[in-house]
Amino acid sequence: MREAKRALRERILARRSELDATALAAAGRSLSDVVLALSELAGAHTVAAYVSVGREPGTGPLIEALSDDGVDVLLPVLLPGGDLDWAAYTGPRGLVPAARGLLEPDGDRLGPAAVASADVLLVPGLAVDRRGHRLGRGGGSYDRVLARLLAVSPPPLTCVLLHDGEVLDIPVPREPHDVPVDAAATPSGVHRLR
Structure with missing residues (x-):
């Protein structure tokens, strides 16, 4: 199973490596429009998101739009054991470089359970x-977060942000700890899953 996941990761990362800055920026803007149109965001008070890095679909325009609309945006802070803590987004100047090339909020830590207050969880x-x-990338951070949300009632919408072509018709290899998501958003639209 791990070998199948590794091989699929390599194929997708190779495809992503071919994306140039112009394509990434356009995809980020389109993705923002798609996510902002989600019905679950109407009236949402809190959204847990993440700051994209590298060739991930760009989340910068989306985070800014949510914040400008008065939505509380929680961003992850990677803990030493791989779990995620959360802190409020306070603007681009409140993001600081962190381990693994990540950008994290520099504000007060709210604890790993803070994600349970989110109306929508956007995951990489x-x-x-x-x-x-x-x-995912194989670190298990978001598997822990998704598992934590299984006990929340009503559960938030869980949505993975991807590039076009990354919603697959073939099964993704999975292990017992993998928790499914409700939807995927790509620059071309929303895919309801399950």
């Missing part, structure tokens, strides 16, 4: 299948 990924099985 490399691919997802039609049943909601998400392929």
